[in-house]
Amino acid sequence: MPKFDLATLGWDADLASHLTANLQPARVVAGHRGEVDVATEDGRIRVAVPRRFARDGQDVAVGDWVGLATGAVQEVLPRRSALIRHAAGKATRAQVVAANVDIVFVVTSVGPDLDLRRLERYLVTIWESGARPELILSKIDRVDDATAFAREVATVAPDVPVHTVSAVTGEGCDAVLARITRGTTAVLVGSSGVGKSTLLNRFAGADVMSTGEVRLDDDEGRHTTTHRELILLPNGGILIDTPGIRELQLWSAEEGLEAAFSDIESLVATCRFSDCSHESEPGCAVQAAIADGTLTEQRYASWRKLQAELQVIAARQDALVARDEKRKWKLLSADEKTRTRNR
Ligand SMILES: Nc1nc2c(ncn2[C@@H]2O[C@H](COP(=O)(O)OP(=O)(O)OP(=O)(O)O)[C@@H](O)[C@H]2O)c(=O)[nH]1
Ligand SMILES: [Zn+2]
The missing domain is CATH 2.40.50.140 (Nucleic acid-binding proteins)
Structure with a gap:
């Protein structure tokens, strides 16, 4: 057994x-x-x-x-999925910081520094990773009405569940925990200080977590001193918390961009001209949506900006691939030479 x-x-x-x-x-x-x-x-x-x-x-x-x-x-x-960031100090290279993640919770605290543009970036990266994004609005004990904030973030997060929680009062925490069902792997990402560790500790429950550790311990049942990065929760869910995972960045994410901006993508599909630049053409559905207020100027600008950034990243990657190809070709031709010489 x-x-x-x-x-x-x-x-x-x-x-x-x-x-x-x-x-x-x-x-x-x-x-x-x-x-x-x-x-x-x-x-x-x-x-x-x-x-x-x-x-x-x-x-x-x-x-x-x-x-x-x-x-x-x-x-x-x-x-099934891979969360990626730029490798530190290296040229443009992707580094996988967590694999086989089912749900990525983006944690952001309610209040004046709620940053919709930053949320959009997270969502692009997560959709691209193959994991499903969900939003957690944290520290709702600090405001009178969290639903207004929830409505606001929902406008930049089509098809993304939004949870409101307070790790202090515990409000909403069970609903989030219930999403991390048995065998489901989740991670918490978000800026420093939004309450990720507090939530994680609440989910893990200090005493029960140590039971989980014993189950995964080595033969002698020794306690390992290393920092655990994949945690088995008492409810059977799994949380990954690696040092690198909190600094998710945008990385070649065309599909992610389409998913994160599905509202704009469906507008684009109804522009009169298929090559519409959404600037001044007649019959532009995007401009119409901005005019009638269903799409904000800021979200449109954000979409444009992310598109441009992705193009830069793609170009840089192409250059790298070309360089690697050249190097490979050089190695090959060196091989050829050796072979010719030995003939
Ligand atoms: N009022 C209130 N404060 C909270 C809540 N959750 C966390 N805090 C406080 O916010 C501060 C930061 O919380 P952390 O859990 O350390 O934040 P973090 O996201 O893990 O931060 P990093 O470890 O830097 O990434 C702490 O002082 C917490 O006590 C909450 O729901 N309500
Ligand atoms: Zn258009």
Whole structure:
């Protein structure tokens, strides 16, 4: 009998069908330099990540399902979703900060610094990741009427559930927790100070969390001192909280942009001219919506700005790909030379 049932962390038949025979399945629960902590059927262990993964540009991220052998990761199973940020200090390169996330909660606190434009950026990135975004308006104990704020954010978040919570009074917290059902993986993102840690602690419940830790501990039941980045909640839900995850950035996200601005996209579809620039053409549905107040100038400008940024990112990526191709070609031709010489 296995000590730990991986189904608890979301292991299923579909994942199993992708695992190479004879490899041991595991889920990454924390990352280190050149190593990862994983949950296996035998408990929690630390394994090596061979250098070839970095060489191939293959990240092994918290939340990933992997196949193990001889104390090392051998393969990363196909991901349902991947949250990405720019690797620190590097040229334009994506780094996966969390994998196989089902729901990303964007936390923002009610009050004067509620930033709709920042929310839009988050939503673009999340839609693109393959995860589902949901919004949490936090600290509602500080205002008289949170519903006005909820209505306001709803205007920039089509098809996105909006929750209102106070981690102090507990209001609304159960409704959010109920979204993180058994086996569902969620993360909390948002600016510093909006209350993510407070919510996380509330969801995890200090004493019950330690029970969860024992279940994932190593053979001797030792307490590991490392910071846990994938947390099993008492209700069976899973929360990922990695250091990098809080700084989500916009990264090549055309589909994400369309999803996050589905209201504008459906307007665009009804412009009279298919190549409408939405500036001054007759029959422009976007300008009409701005004129009658259903679309704000700010949201329209935000859409434009994000589009432009994505174009810049795409161009930079193209340049990088071209450079890598050239390098590969150089290597190839060097090979050719050796071969010719040895002939
Ligand atoms: N009034 C009120 N204050 C809250 C609430 N939730 C959190 N706070 C306070 O807001 C401050 C920041 O909360 P944190 O949970 O540390 O915020 P965070 O988002 O985790 O911040 P980082 O760790 O910097 O990313 C703390 O002083 C909390 O006590 C709330 O619902 N209502
Ligand atoms: Zn138009």
